[in-house]
Amino acid sequence: MAHYFNEPSRTFNEYLLVPGYSSKDCRIENVSLKTPIVKYKKGEEPKITANIPLVSAVMQAVSDDKMAVALAKEGGISFIFGSQSVENQVEMVKRVKSYKAGFVKSDTNLRPDQTLTDVLELKARTGHSTIAVTEDGTAEGRILGLVTSRDYRVSRMDPDTKISEFMTPFEKLIYAKEGCSLSEANDILWDNKLNAVPVIDDNQRLTHFVFRKDYDNHKSNPNELLDSHKRYVVGAGVNTRDYEERIPALVEAGADVLCIDSSEGYSEWQLDTIKWVRERYGDTVKIGAGNVVDKDGFNFLAEAGADFVKIGIGGGSICITREQKGIGRGQASAVIEVAEARDEYFKKTGVYVPICSDGGIVYDYHMTLALAMGADFIMLGRYFARFDESPTNKLNINGNYVKEYWGEGSNRARNWQRYDLGGDAKMKFEEGVDSYVPYAGSLHDNVNLSLNKVKATMCNCGVVSIQELQRDAKLTLVSATSIVEGGAHDVILRDSSQNAIR
Ligand code: RVP
Numbered sequence: 001m002a003h004y005f006n007e008p009s010r011t012f013n014e015y016l017l018v019p020g021y022s023s024k025d026c027r028i029e030n031v032s033l034k035t036p037i038v039k040y041k042k043g044e045e046p047k048i049t050a051n052i053p054l055v056s057a058v059m060q061a062v063s064d065d066k067m068a069v070a071l072a073k074e075g076g077i078s079f080i081f082g083s084q085s086v087e088n089q090v091e092m093v094k095r096v097k098s099y100k101a102g103f104v105k106s107d108t109n110l111r112p113d114q115t116l117t118d119v120l121e122l123k124a125r126t127g128h129s130t131i132a133v134t135e136d137g138t139a140e141g142r143i144l145g146l147v148t149s150r151d152y153r154v155s156r157m158d159p160d161t162k163i164s165e166f167m168t169p170f171e172k173l174i175y176a177k178e179g180c181s182l183s184e185a186n187d188i189l190w191d192n193k194l195n196a197v198p199v200i201d202d203n204q205r206l207t208h209f210v211f212r213k214d215y216d217n218h219k220s221n222p223n224e225l226l227d228s229h230k231r232y233v234v235g236a237g238v239n240t241r242d243y244e245e246r247i248p249a250l251v252e253a254g255a256d257v258l259c260i261d262s263s264e265g266y267s268e269w270q271l272d273t274i275k276w277v278r279e280r281y282g283d284t285v286k287i288g289a290g291n292v293v294d295k296d297g298f299n300f301l302a303e304a305g306a307d308f309v310k311i312g313i314g315g316g317s318i319c320i321t322r323e324q325k326g327i328g329r330g331q332a333s334a335v336i337e338v339a340e341a342r343d344e345y346f347k348k349t350g351v352y353v354p355i356c357s358d359g360g361i362v363y364d365y366h367m368t369l370a371l372a373m374g375a376d377f378i379m380l381g382r383y384f385a386r387f388d389e390s391p392t393n394k395l396n397i398n399g400n401y402v403k404e405y406w407g408e409g410s411n412r413a414r415n416w417q418r419y420d421l422g423g424d425a426k427m428k429f430e431e432g433v434d435s436y437v438p439y440a441g442s443l444h445d446n447v448n449l450s451l452n453k454v455k456a457t458m459c460n461c462g463v464v465s466i467q468e469l470q471r472d473a474k475l476t477l478v479s480a481t482s483i484v485e486g487g488a489h490d491v492i493l494r495d496s497s498q499n500a501i502r
Contacts, residue, residue, distance in 0.1 A: 009330030011315070012366040013483070015373075018474040020462030031455040031464045035354070035376050037077065037257060038286045038307040042350040048233065048257055048286060051075025051223045052451060053371060053466060055356065057316075057381035058082060058237030058261040060413050061392045061405045065095040065234075070389040070443045072096070072232035075223035079259050079379075082237035083408060083415035086246050089236060090253045096234040097254035102182040103199065103208035111137040112144050112164035116157055119147055130196045132206050133167045143198060143206040145169045175200045178207050185210040227256060237261035238287075239417040240269035243276065247285070257286040262418055263313060263321055263409065263431065265290040266297040274304045291358055293334035295341035298355070302345050308354040310379065311338045315360030317382040318407035321431045331360040332373060339374020339470070364450040368457045371466050372473035381405070383450075386440035394439055401439035407432020 035053045036046035052075040056063045060081045068078035080092045095105075108128040110118055114137070123129055129149045134141030145167035152166050174192050176185045178201040188197050189212050199208040225233045236255040238246050240262065250258060258277075260270055270289045277287050289301045290310025301309045314321040314328025322328040335357045346352045354376035361367055361380050370378050384390055385405040392404040408415040409431030416428055440446055463469045478486070 005333075007333060009328075009334075010332045010477070011330045012332050012360065012369045013362070014330075014477055015332055015369055015475050016478050016486075017368065017372060017457060017461055018476055019460045020472055020474060022459055022462045026459040026462055026464060028452065028455045028459060031458050033075075033451060033454070033466060035466050036352065037354060037377060038288075039351055039353045042346070042352070046352075046354070048077075050077055050233075050377060051225055052447070053367075053375075053377040054447065054451075055079060055235065055377055055379045056384045057358070057379050058259060059381050059385075059408050060084070060415075062381050062384050062390055063237075064391040065092040065099075066391065067384060067387075067389045067443075068092070068096045068234045069099050069232055070387075071384070071447075072225045072234065073101075073221045073223075074444060074447045075221075075225050076447070077225065077233055077235045077257065079235035079237050079257075079261075080255075081408075082239055082246065082261055083413055083418070086242070086249050089246070090249045093234055093236055093250060093253040093255045097231045099232055100182070100208070102185070102210055102214060104211060104214070106132045106139045106198075106206060106209050108132065109134055109137055109139050109141070109206075110147075110163060111135070112162065112167065114163050115159065116152055116154070116161045116163070116166070117159040119152065119163065120154065120159075130209065130211075132198065132209070133163055134206055140205055140207065142204050143170060143173075143175075143200060146173060146196075146198065148195065170204070173198065176210065178202070182210065186215060189215075233257075235259060238273070240267075240273045241417045243273050247277065248280075251281070251285055257288065257307070259288040259308075259310065260290070261408070263291060263319075264327070265292050265310070266300055270301065270306075271304045274301075274306055278305050288356065290356070292338065293329035294337050295344075298338045298341040298353075299345065302342075302351075302353045306353065308356055308376070309338065309342075310356045310358045311335055311375070312358035312360065312379075316407065316432075317359070317362075317437075318405060318432050318435055319359065319409070320407075320433060321409070324429060324431050331357065332369070335370055335373045335375050342374065364453045365457065367450065368454045368469075369475070371454070372461070372469050372475060374470050376466070382437055383446075384443070386437045387443040387446060388441065389443045395436070397436065402436035403439050404434075405437045406434040410434050 033052045037048040037050050038046050040046040054076040056078040058079040058081050063078040063080050071078045108126045109132045112133050131147040133145040134143050147167045176188050176197050176199045195212050197210050233256045235257045236250045238258050277285050286307045288308035289306035291312050293313050298309050311334050315331040342355050356377050356379050357370040357375035358379040394403050406412045408418050412434045463472050
């Protein structure tokens with residue numbers, strides 16, 4: 001007879017935390033959100049610990065190198081999407097590992113034979129008014145001049161005027177030499193009252209820009225997550241098909257941690273992939289696996305040697321796996337059961353295998369719930385897709401700014417290997433949708449606000465670390481009626497648009 005779970009599948013929305021005793025030490029500035037990312041033996045330290053418990057999803061619409069740098073600055077980790085060629089993914093990883101805070105690759109470049117019209121078009125597209133004029137129009141070409149808004153007057157000039165006629169030529173440029181420190185470059189900016197200083201190598205090739213507007217951002221972030229060479233930590237998604245080619249290339253590029261990205265991880269393919277990594281690299285390459293939603297799945301992947309185990313099937317905001325295939329489990333139930341399995345496994349073997357709750361975070365307080373239920377860290381897609389740093393287009397729809405966000409199982413991503421069980425290619429079906437999410441601004445502002453809420457809740461629970469939260473949290477299920485009580489109710493809101501949605 002089939003197995004029936006006694007409890008219904010529950011989501012985060014069905015739970016609340018009940019406060020614990022807060023001593024005077026329970027203050028936001030005392031809360032640590034440090035958390036293990038990879039497995040470790042009792043009494044030892046994990047090889048990778050994040051400073052905040054957030055990682056960004058292995059998705060085209062979420063995790064590229066720009067997102068990875070922004071999140072590492074805040075103390076988290078991005079898993080760069082694997083549904084692209086090995087070469088492209090490797091390039092993204094390399095860009096993160098070679099990123100020098102404050103030194104920006106120019107994304108607004110033209111050739112001297114292009115025209116004022118090209119300048120205006122490019123400026124509108126990138127939003128940047130400092131244009132590098134290079135011999136071949138690339139970011140690394142031989143620099144021949146610069147164009148800024150001060151170099152042209154649209155009303156007085158023929159749109160066909162060649163850039164070479166109005167750019168500031170190389171001979172008149174003030175620049176920094178490759179190899180200079182950020183503070184040296186900043187001194188050049190300030191001493192010469194410039195907005196941008198190009199950094200140039202011995203062959204007059206442009207390597208970077210340093211911008212005055214970034215000056216404040218460059219002061220180091222106390223939470224930033226760095227490797228032993230002071231480079232940003234970055235993860236990368238892999239699959240169970242081309243791992244023999246992809247993994248060595250990613251390791252070579254400097255990826256710190258890998259994650260097998262699959263909608264269903266309780267499989268022989270994942271076992272084979274982890275085995276292959278262990279045979280080839282021993283424990284030096286860190287690789288997480290998933291996704292699973294129960295003890296059996298966790299124990300299987302822990303035994304297989306996974307460095308962390310990811311939880312979640314069908315709870316992602318863009319995921320329609322449950323509708324299409326009827327598999328999955330409410331995210332809260334899945335996390336609670338897998339956390340129990342993780343603790344039992346630790347007791348039995350002395351090996352702590354961190355678990356990651358993946359998908360389904362809607363409100364900030366869901367993050368706190370996931371951690372309280374036992375997750376060591378949380379993977380988010382929709383949340384990060386809304387920020388400036390996500391790779392997708394920002395559009396204005398009916399007067400509101402949105403960003404594009406699509407599932408890896410959608411026709412748009414065509415990440416079939418994430419779902420692939422072999423068979424006829426013509427019979428593939430979508431497990432994800434293509435959508436928009438409300439634009440929310442910068443990652444820095446949002447992550448800090450969200451985590452401030454998490455810390456505040458932890459203080460109310462009387463704890464100042466994730467480990468204490470997992471040990472001491474008190475959780476209650478909420479009834480359908482008491483959910484209504486949770487929002488504003490029985491009042492007429494001044495902002496009438498909010499009345500309509502309640
Ligand atoms: P969310 O944060 O709720 O947007 O969920 C993101 C998660 O959804 C991903 O980390 C992944 O596990 C899952 N996903 C990604 N694509 C799809 C799909 O197309 N079904 N699902």
